[in-house]
Amino acid sequence: MTRTGSPLARRVLLGVLGVVVLAAVWELYKALGPATGVMIGDLTVLPRTSDLAMPHVWDMVARLFRPVRSAGDDELMWQAVLKASFFSLGVAAVGWLVGVVVGMLLAIVMQRFRTAESALLPWIVLSQTVPLIAIAPLVKRWGSQIEVGDFSWENWMSVALIASYLAFFPVSIGALRGLESPDVNHVELMRTYSVGWWATLIRLRLPASVPYLLPALRLAAANAVIGTVVAEVSIGLRGGIGRMIVEYAAAAGGDPAKPWAPIFGAVVVGLLAAGVVALIGLALTRYRRGETPA
Amino acid sequence: MSTEPTESGQPVAQGQPVASARPPAVSVAGVSKVFASRKGTDVTALEAVDLTIAPGEFVSLIGPSGCGKSTLLRLIADLDTPTSGSIEVFGKTAREARIDQAYGIAFQQAGLLPWRTVRANIELPLELHKVGKAARAARSSELLALVGLSDFADKYPDQLSGGMQQRVAIARSLAESPGLLLMDEPFGALDEMTRERMQTELVRICAETGAAVVFVTHSIPEAVFLSNRVVVMSPRPGRIRDIIAVDLGRAEGRDEGLREADSFFEAVVSVRESLHGEAAGAPAARGVDIR
Numbered sequence: 001m002t003r004t005g006s007p008l009a010r011r012v013l014l015g016v017l018g019v020v021v022l023a024a025v026w027e028l029y030k031a032l033g034p035a036t037g038v039m040i041g042d043l044t045v046l047p048r049t050s051d052l053a054m055p056h057v058w059d060m061v062a063r064l065f066r067p068v069r070s071a072g073d074d075e076l077m078w079q080a081v082l083k084a085s086f087f088s089l090g091v092a093a094v095g096w097l098v099g100v101v102v103g104m105l106l107a108i109v110m111q112r113f114r115t116a117e118s119a120l121l122p123w124i125v126l127s128q129t130v131p132l133i134a135i136a137p138l139v140k141r142w143g144s145q146i147e148v149g150d151f152s153w154e155n156w157m158s159v160a161l162i163a164s165y166l167a168f169f170p171v172s173i174g175a176l177r178g179l180e181s182p183d184v185n186h187v188e189l190m191r192t193y194s195v196g197w198w199a200t201l202i203r204l205r206l207p208a209s210v211p212y213l214l215p216a217l218r219l220a221a222a223n224a225v226i227g228t229v230v231a232e233v234s235i236g237l238r239g240g241i242g243r244m245i246v247e248y249a250a251a252a253g254g255d256p257a258k259p260w261a262p263i264f265g266a267v268v269v270g271l272l273a274a275g276v277v278a279l280i281g282l283a284l285t286r287y288r289r290g291e292t293p294a
Numbered sequence: 295m296s297t298e299p300t301e302s303g304q305p306v307a308q309g310q311p312v313a314s315a316r317p318p319a320v321s322v323a324g325v326s327k328v329f330a331s332r333k334g335t336d337v338t339a340l341e342a343v344d345l346t347i348a349p350g351e352f353v354s355l356i357g358p359s360g361c362g363k364s365t366l367l368r369l370i371a372d373l374d375t376p377t378s379g380s381i382e383v384f385g386k387t388a389r390e391a392r393i394d395q396a397y398g399i400a401f402q403q404a405g406l407l408p409w410r411t412v413r414a415n416i417e418l419p420l421e422l423h424k425v426g427k428a429a430r431a432a433r434s435s436e437l438l439a440l441v442g443l444s445d446f447a448d449k450y451p452d453q454l455s456g457g458m459q460q461r462v463a464i465a466r467s468l469a470e471s472p473g474l475l476l477m478d479e480p481f482g483a484l485d486e487m488t489r490e491r492m493q494t495e496l497v498r499i500c501a502e503t504g505a506a507v508v509f510v511t512h513s514i515p516e517a518v519f520l521s522n523r524v525v526v527m528s529p530r531p532g533r534i535r536d537i538i539a540v541d542l543g544r545a546e547g548r549d550e551g552l553r554e555a556d557s558f559f560e561a562v563v564s565v566r567e568s569l570h571g572e573a574a575g576a577p578a579a580r581g582v583d584i585r
Contacts, residue, residue: 185405
């Protein structure tokens, strides 16, 4: 499971190289590609190379260091984007956490009771076929009816809930596979120690599930970020990166580099989310050792 | 592999099997095991098996695949229940014995938890049964010394050879000082050299701990070298064909030289004849034993 080999410095260098290559390809196509884009029949497969459709890389970067509204003394673009990114990241983190907890609980229940597995699993799979656009307004409406004492449901909670709705799925599937991964040998060993299901779960099944769980957590993080960005748009939550993307897209006519700023922000959010999961993986390294067969 | 720990078989007070008032380590009476298959064709794995094993006695179960030797071990371990008949371990039912941790067990796969160090693997049963930290550390150090792996306490299983992993598994099975060890082909996956070395070590360890052992194997020399008695089983349905007493002297005296002694060969021959020979009705089903 563990990917060893290249030292950290080299991996960072390769990452930077990837970005540079991407920028170079972008500029190369912009310089050499046909102005009308590449069409197959009526289908545009590569975009037009105008400044409107494909701003120069340096224009996009430079735009980050100018105020949000071109004429005015607003905060700089990168500051606004960063603020929105962290807002979205926070909402996504809550969604991720809820999703992970729910996914783990579902997996544990399914592992414990065979009947629960056959009863729940089809619904879990089915749940992911419901389009987000459809559930977002529902969640918002239901949420607005919740009011208990001082607590009242807020829009960001709806967004987090939708993020968790996307995040729990890979966790429940991955964790279930992981919890069922121990050899018969190990399970029987626990039986000879005459310890119950709970101790078997803590000492054997959970540790054994880590290699299955980590990719699931990474997927869940990506899902939570996408869920947050999309749900921000469909619920109409202000302050996050999703809303910003929509708002700035409207300004593309006069300021073509502007819509790209929040897209970079979304990328940053995704990278941070993936980074956090990588850190979790680092903390759990000892559960990722493979036993070499005798 | 590490170098062989040079042990000059120190006799331990716990001592040797003696006929006494103590209940037998294992008492199997009229045990049958039928596996019901879905197609309605039941498979009789064991039929009318009787076997009594004294405390401190080393007994091997040998036979071709399908003779039910592993099944018998699993019944004693209460990993399966017999269809009929009764099994007692130190005077208790198999179930009570399991709950009371009357036996330790080792399988063909070492079955170590890969995320635990060697020491933590040995301490697993102690930890599960709420033994204090200091007591655990003391016991695991003792066992590490016993199996000659003191220098590897903080290594992980994937850093050990197969033979070393198996030694850790044996140490783990001894963690709670059981009076009975159940071993299901623990050396089956090892190469011949390692295997013989492990056998010599097992003889020493048994002498030091005084535990009775039920040892499943398909190797005749292994059974003869280790055992006080060899139980020869025949397949379809699984039955005890013969029980051969092997008198190779006290465990402490067994060493590599024994493998070349006449008495060793005689015992090997008699076990072999029993295994392959006088198959009155059916032709002896031999086949390659994979379990």
